Amino acid sequence: MTETVPARGALDRARAVAWLQEYGVYAAVVALFAFNAVFTPHFLAADNFRTQLVQVAPIVIVSLGMALVIGTEGIDLSVGSVMALTASVVALYLGYGALPAIAMALLAGALVGAAGGALVAVVGVQPIVATLALLVGVRGLANVFLPQLREFTNPTLVALGSEAVAGVPIVVAVAAALVAAVAFLVRRTTFGRQLVAIGGNRAASRLSGLPVRRVLLAVYVLSGVLAAVAGVLATSRLQASDPTSLGLFMELSAITAVVVGGTPLSGGRVRVLGTVMGALLMQLLQATLIKHDLPQSWTQMAQAVIILAAVYAARERR
Amino acid sequence: MTAQTARPAPPATTAPTSRERAGRLFQRHGALIVLCALLAAGTFAFDSFTTPANLGNIATASSFLAIIAIGMTFVIVSGGIDLSVGSLFALGGVLAAYGSRHGTLAALALPVAVCGLFGLVQGVIIARTRMAPFIVTLAGLLGARGLMLSLTDEGATTYLVEDEAFAAIGQGTLAGVGHPFLVMLVILAAAAVLLQRTGFGQNVYAIGGNEDAAALMGVPVTRIKIMVYLMSGLLAGLAGALNAARLSSGVTILGIGLELDVIAAVVIGGTLLTGGAGGLGGTIAGALLLGVIQNLINQIPGLSSSFQQVVSGVFLAAVVITHRILSGVRHGTT
Amino acid sequence: MPVTAPVLETDGVLKAFPGVTALDRVSFALGQGEVHALVGENGAGKSTLIKVLTGVYRPDAGQVRYRGEPVAFGSPLEAQRAGITTIYQEVNLVPQMSVARNLFLGREPRGRLGLIDFTAMRERASRVLHGYGIRSDVRRPLGSLGLGAQQMVALARAIEADAQVVIMDEPTSSLQPREVDRLFAAIADLKAQGRSVVYVSHRLEELYRVCDRVTVLRDGRRVHTGPLAELERLRLVSLMLGRDPDQVRTEGLTRFGGRRRPHAAPVLRAGGLRREHVLDGVSLAVRPGEIVGLGGLLGSGRSETAKAIAGALPLDSGRVEVDGEPVPAGSVDAAIRAGISLLPEDRKAEGIVPGLSVRENIVLAALPRLARAGIVSEADVDRVVAAFMRRLRIKAAGPGQRAGELSGGNQQKVLLARWLAMDPKVLLLDEPTRGIDVGAKAEVQALIDELAAGGLAVLLISSDLEELVEGSERVVVLRDGAVAGELSGPDVTEEKIMAAIAGENDD
Amino acid sequence: EPTAATPGSSGSQARQQVATPSGPAGAGCTIQRYGTAAFDLKTAVVGFSQSEKEANPFRIAETQSIKDEAARLGIANLKTTNAQSQFSKQISDVQQLIAQGAQLLVIAPLNSDGWEPVLQQAAARKVPIITIDRKINARHCSDYLTFIGSDFVEQGRRAADQMIKALGGRGKVAILLGAPGNNVTTERTQGFKEQIAAKAPDIEITFEQTGEFAREKGQQVTEQLIQSNPDIDGIYAENDEMALGAVTALKGAGKKPGDVKIVSIDGTRGAVQGIVDGWLYAVVESNPRFGALAFETAQKFLDGEAVPEKVVIADREYDAANAADSLGQAY
């Protein structure tokens, strides 16, 4: 292809745009961080960073699953309810010890994911509706299993939520590990590649012999399990199972994180680190507004603006 | 050559199989069918169900959801989605109550104007920047609720409707039917004509079906999209105002999660979230359906509040699955 | 013929995309009442030029003039209002909407109160479409028509909106000969009424049938403009390819080698493929090293047959065997494992994953083979991709370019690569050279030949009779989803195929 | 009525100008004035509309006490609904109860305003309405019979008194607000602030953020709080859940019991236990056991006695002195 001189201008603009699409979120995080460093008292403190990371960890984990689902041109509204369900399942099985309880919780998450996946992949219901039904039903189920908040003192579980290894809170460590795992899954594995292709062109993927149904099913199961992990961590941090309010509106936070992180809702693309950054950005924003004691209404309006700005920067040009 | 020129189109598409016809029927009238079935079941099971009072309540209560769902139908047919309606519903209510101090007109104009503007802005952003409607209106959801809270000092202030005439719009009845329901019917009629019998409606379907093609066919995509979101915001605000008139106060805790109910109503009504297909009749049936379900669940004695949720979840799933299975033939599973 | 004052012209138009200059200061003039051919290899810039003319893209530099006035259409709508309508390369209509609504979108007949009058709309629609040979119910969703039928609707739509300039980007790529005739009749009418036509096509004989003048683009540059009649065919080709005529002459136009008559047992056997209303007991067999053509009219079910064999279309009954082994029906995966590969007809919807890179697109099907324990070996991928991009001469900024940005022809090559990477036993090609320039077309044909020579069994669906005849040892002709006849050896001629299609030889 | 001064009813005062022309507020309400035809509770259809899911101690205890009392009195026909925290649903619920022929309505309102449609239908059938734990802003004795519950403003004041005691009248205090737009939040905040301003000007309220009445939110907000305001002396949580969340946060930050004085409202067992453990300083009770009082009042009304506009229930207070032995009574 010929590259003539007058084309330069266009190309440079294109590069700038590409850069913004790629690193806009990172820039925003840095900017907000800088702002706080200057204007927020006691911000530059190890404890503070720990707090922010610990609080963002569950959101990050849920967002990972959400990112995968969105990559397949789907969406999973059930994640918040899954967290609630795991909370009550943990409480129910804690009698057998922490590990069995956690195992059961993850299983529960997997099952809900499988249900959603089956609705989407096998029956062919649109993801948003399928998972909407789960959003409503599963939270109800969580409350049926455990009518009200229940505290626990199981040392293992409490430790999981409050201890740290080598200065890194376990919660954060787990999140980091999962980020790495998912990043690897998306970049290097057949599954990851197929997932993205299916999101990019379902029909073509089918005709190319990709196991569309299996991949979709697996993706929703993964999302369910990740939500369950988040649910367990949040529960262990709270030192109580609270199926009523745990994970309320989590689906929205997760979707926000994913999209702000530069993953298009139209599917065909998954940005893992971007998603993490997206979650971090929203967390920092929340923290900033709380630390400066601004009212709820401000928080929401500010979030609205940030979301728009971030997505605008990262949007697909044509 | 005439031999083939006269060749009729392959039967595949002209003579639909009985299964296809069933599918098409369910696609169009599924919600209505289920609705009738439930009404019958309700009448049969509970004697306190098919009383004029009870049905009247359901109708009136569902009107607000229905009005919003009408706007949402336009949005979804155009291939978009509007998550901001719940917040706009609440905002509209507050503004109406506030405006009612300055008379009926203000009470109606203020919410419609502000929420309309809100929808307009969202529409402009979506249409001009091609950002995903889901995310833009998600921001709208937050923004509108934030605005509503800041107007009511974090929800502490509840403005009361001062204007009798305005309150009457929401509370009065005509021949035993609540005004809101009548208003809804009027809006429905107008919207149906707009969607089915005007160029605007055709364009909405075209954009939802294939946006790029529509653009190349000369459809003013940007303008149509903006108008669609404008309508949605406008109707959400109007519904909020009506509701405020009915409650004669601008309640600040309304509309949380309402957008999901509205979407459910539209989808149950047979409109595909993928856009380009669907209609208003189903939407209304869907809205009423949700009302009836809630009412029936209440009729069942001794059903714990948590179980009620499970039931509604299962029910929603059941409806969409039947839908999908029966109408699957049409937008092929293959 | 003398050229009157240009109706529509571009002056030094420049359009660059990331990595490629699609139009490099192109000047182009369309005369009043002329039919102007626009030709060039895939990626030459034809579609881009058209999109600049009709306001889809804004030129980075240069000027567009309409009736002598500088114009900058902001959108196709504005262009249409000004009297320029376009038929774009890929069918661009709304599949979910009815045929009639598609035909009249934007200019629906109005009744009382300015509301749309659907009865009138249907009547006019079926009247108009009859003229273009579409007999099917105009209330049916457009998507239920075959590609060709859809293309005819698009044509009708553009021509009926009585415009000054009608631009056609490869309008015949999915048309049957009979429909092509209708199209040319329509073009003649336009010309008679003094309207102008820009005509893009890779089918040279068509150009010579309808066009007055020709403009040749190569790599985004204009290399020639002039009367077509005076330009001998080989010269035109050499202009497009940028090679000298003798070279082209020696190499010939279609690249199919001489006939082979392999006698090995058929590798592919399909028997009694049946699906309500679409396929009615199609049976065929292909030997290794054999190219079997599949002929038929629009909607005769050729694509369906191919899809059925590839497991992409659920069947009511019928069996498919490879090397005598039955292939589990209705499973693409099983078919692929059995060694069957299908190059789908609709490149845009069923082939390319536009968002992914050329690289990812090529290895999409082969991924499992290029992975160990589910982990992809990038090295192997790179190797395969590099190999095929070289072998098929895929024109792209690099393996990393988004496949959606490639020109039609290059996308087709990418898809071919995807399937060759699976080294299949049976290759089903549905319109493999549709929308591909002479150069690429010859390459693809040569490739098919080479593959067959290499012992691959090929089933070739093509609306280009010349291609069918030159390419295939045997031709199976379908009519209304059933086999209407089979021709082999000397019987494989355009006339006999037409006869079989027309059903003139069955009594 | 004290609550008339709340921001919540800045409108409702205006409303009284249009709505209540005359009639002393406190005057009792008799069945004659209400115009209800007497009936027998045991055989009557009684409707109970709960506002939130029975998923927290307060709601569970509340619904339970209503059901138990009804059972004890042999009220055969008690119909209950739950609005799942959706106000529109609660309106529909109550309307449905009326349609089902409820002769007495016991309502735990999700919100104090916006009851017009219900009130109209109830009034038309002269169905007496008893609202519990939250009041309805409406006309006594024509719209509703009586309100039984706590005075949230008063609760706020008493919490303030405890905080003043805890801090010796000076220090920095943070407020964990309830869910925004909720009367309870509004009134508990207002009472607390009023009292602090009046009694202890040296106490500075440096921080107020919503914890949405939920433990997790309470924890998260507190974690942010102790980061940015390490010098905080006291935390006023508008319900126990948030207080307990705050405790978890303080533990996590390595604080010792009593480092930060926490005062909260509700009196759930967990909170009282918190006092025993030394993490909470005091808890003002908000008693959910309305059953007995509600039906008692209803019976009085049916027997022709005058029923006052509001029956404010006596809420107790838990602190270090009584926590241990009253643990049993906490719900």
Ligand SMILES: Nc1ncnc2c1ncn2[C@@H]1O[C@H](COP(=O)(O)OP(=O)(O)OP(=O)(O)O)[C@@H](O)[C@H]1O
């Ligand atoms: N939207 C786009 N983004 C980036 N590159 C593009 C885009 N559209 C076209 N191109 C590139 O510009 C060049 C010209 O493309 P164009 O579609 O005009 O070729 P063409 O002559 O129409 O080819 P064909 O005959 O295959 O249709 C090609 O190299 C193509 O890859």
Ligand SMILES: Nc1ncnc2c1ncn2[C@@H]1O[C@H](COP(=O)(O)OP(=O)(O)OP(=O)(O)O)[C@@H](O)[C@H]1O
């Ligand atoms: N002219 C038409 N009228 C109505 N339906 C048609 C027409 N052409 C195609 N179809 C639909 O498409 C189906 C098969 O078309 P298809 O395109 O597969 O046939 P084909 O032989 O592959 O023709 P081509 O591949 O050239 O489009 C038919 O069963 C029919 O449903």
Ligand SMILES: [Mg+2]
């Ligand atoms: Mg082209």
Ligand SMILES: [Mg+2]
């Ligand atoms: Mg075909």
